[in-house]
Amino acid sequence: MKISVRTTGLPLCRAATLPARAVRLMSTASHVPSGSSSPMAMMPPRFNAQAAQTTRLRVQQQHPSPPRLAASSTQHVTSSQPTSTTTTKAEPLPTGPTMPPGYTATTASLPTFTIPPVVTPSPSNLLLAQSIIAAFRRDGIIQIAQSPLQQKLCAEAMAASKRFFALPPEKKAACVDDRSYGGYIASGEEVTDGIADYSEIFTITRDHDVDDPRVRARWPCHGPVPWPDVGMREVMMRYKAELGEEGKRLVRLVEMGLGVEEGELGRWIGDGAEGQRQGGGGWHHARVLRFPPRNGTNGKGKEGRGIGSHTDYGLLVISAQDEVGGLFIRRPSREEKFANWERSAAGLREEEGGWVFVPPVGGTHTVILGDMMQYLTRNYLTATPHKVGLNTRERFAFAYFHEPSFQAVLKPLSGGVIPKPTEEESKNDEGVHYGTHFTNMFIRNYPDRITTKRLLAEGRYGLLEREELRTIGAVPAVDESSV
Ligand SMILES: [Fe+2]
Numbered sequence: 001m002k003i004s005v006r007t008t009g010l011p012l013c014r015a016a017t018l019p020a021r022a023v024r025l026m027s028t029a030s031h032v033p034s035g036s037s038s039p040m041a042m043m044p045p046r047f048n049a050q051a052a053q054t055t056r057l058r059v060q061q062q063h064p065s066p067p068r069l070a071a072s073s074t075q076h077v078t079s080s081q082p083t084s085t086t087t088t089k090a091e092p093l094p095t096g097p098t099m100p101p102g103y104t105a106t107t108a109s110l111p112t113f114t115i116p117p118v119v120t121p122s123p124s125n126l127l128l129a130q131s132i133i134a135a136f137r138r139d140g141i142i143q144i145a146q147s148p149l150q151q152k153l154c155a156e157a158m159a160a161s162k163r164f165f166a167l168p169p170e171k172k173a174a175c176v177d178d179r180s181y182g183g184y185i186a187s188g189e190e191v192t193d194g195i196a197d198y199s200e201i202f203t204i205t206r207d208h209d210v211d212d213p214r215v216r217a218r219w220p221c222h223g224p225v226p227w228p229d230v231g232m233r234e235v236m237m238r239y240k241a242e243l244g245e246e247g248k249r250l251v252r253l254v255e256m257g258l259g260v261e262e263g264e265l266g267r268w269i270g271d272g273a274e275g276q277r278q279g280g281g282g283w284h285h286a287r288v289l290r291f292p293p294r295n296g297t298n299g300k301g302k303e304g305r306g307i308g309s310h311t312d313y314g315l316l317v318i319s320a321q322d323e324v325g326g327l328f329i330r331r332p333s334r335e336e337k338f339a340n341w342e343r344s345a346a347g348l349r350e351e352e353g354g355w356v357f358v359p360p361v362g363g364t365h366t367v368i369l370g371d372m373m374q375y376l377t378r379n380y381l382t383a384t385p386h387k388v389g390l391n392t393r394e395r396f397a398f399a400y401f402h403e404p405s406f407q408a409v410l411k412p413l414s415g416g417v418i419p420k421p422t423e424e425e426s427k428n429d430e431g432v433h434y435g436t437h438f439t440n441m442f443i444r445n446y447p448d449r450i451t452t453k454r455l456l457a458e459g460r461y462g463l464l465e466r467e468e469l470r471t472i473g474a475v476p477a478v479d480e481s482s483v
Pocket residue numbers: 310311312386
């Protein structure tokens with residue numbers, strides 16, 4: 001069978017009217033030749049005759065498709081399971097996403113879920129939740145439709161991102177803070193598996209005021225975000241807050257899909273009344289990303305690599321990307337075992353086969369899973385290895401990380417479909433302190449940043465052992481003499 005995945009090539013954030021019906025496209029849709037010397041590798045999958053290979057087309061009525069994901073032939077079913085196949089013909093379009101040259105991967109055609117504004121325990125939401133869990137276990141990634149508000153906020157954030165990255169280098173370089181890891185990361189500064197990445201990033205951390213007791217008590221990673229201006233702050237924080245609400249809904253759906261009690265997962269985030277009262281809540285953060293064109297780099301990293309293979313740290317990562325294309329993921333596999341909180345998974349199978357290119361689809365976010373979701377579910381769900389390739393054009397993306405509380409000492413969930421622990425696991429499971437895991441990851445990725453140097457020089461790392469840093473919602477007593 002041949003298939004056409006029709007997209008307009010418009011930026012993902014651009015507002016559009018969603019169609020009422022749903023199209024579910026599941027497969028490894030195309031095998032694009034690798035090697036920058038191959039002219040085929042430079043072409044969008046739909047221009048490539050080999051890109052239209054055997055594919056299963058599934059149609060799902062209850063989860064509308066994004067505006068630009070369409071096929072010329074569809075069937076409607078109500079089950080999330082494949083029930084039919086069909087054949088469509090490739091239809092070339094004038095512009096659109098391209099797999100970065102020099103990469104070998106299949107191309108994903110993902111189902112798109114629509115998340116309800118309020119997640120009630122209705123039968124349809126339970127079915128949706130179970131379908132989402134099945135998709136995570138099968139694909140390692142899901143695609144969700146953006147609401148009109150999210151489309152607007154995403155477009156504004158992308159515009160603000162382009163304004164920021166267009167600033168002179170010295171203005172961007174001034175946006176750093178030696179307490180938090182918030183702010184600017186220059187191309188070549190981030191290190192993954194010992195190799196510099198070409199990504200240029202603005203990180204939005206929790207943005208604590210300098211008078212916050214946790215900042216005054218010198219807690220690792222706690223501090224302000226060094227914004228370039230209030231305009232960028234206002235736009236980015238509105239988008240981040242909206243994705244935080246989406247994250248809450250997804251957490252609830254994951255609980256339902258796993259069959260665990262309500263709040264079993266959410267309690268590690270500190271979203272409860274007490275956590276909020278104490279200024280708790282998840283260590284949610286975001287990253288504004290720019291990737292230079294492949295031929296426009298500064299020579300610090302590996303040719304063609306935007307970000308090396310890695311897993312993210314927390315629970316869920318909700319991302320938007322523009323129309324250029326560059327994200328690759330690996331599907332869950334029993335043969336590929338890793339636990340990034342115990343031993344670094346950075347660089348995992350980066351040069352091997354088995355990667356899946358995630359083409360941009362307008363009007364959607366993608367969601368992948370982080371290390372702590374894997375730990376909490378005893379590997380029932382696994383963190384999604386991913387990497388970014390540089391394309392022939394510069395590329396912009398936004399990633400929101402929905403995380404546990406910095407102070408959480410997580411223990412695996414129980415009930416529902418969560419595997420039972422072995423006797424050995426029960427004895428040895430001391431839990432994972434998310435704040436330590438996060439700090440370890442940022443120290444590893446930014447060894448030369450002033451934040452890392454100050455953290456180590458002042459012995460802040462040792463504070464991570466303190467009881468107050470391991471109790472969700474606890475606030476330190478500030479030693480005024482140390483301020
Ligand atoms: Fe990542």
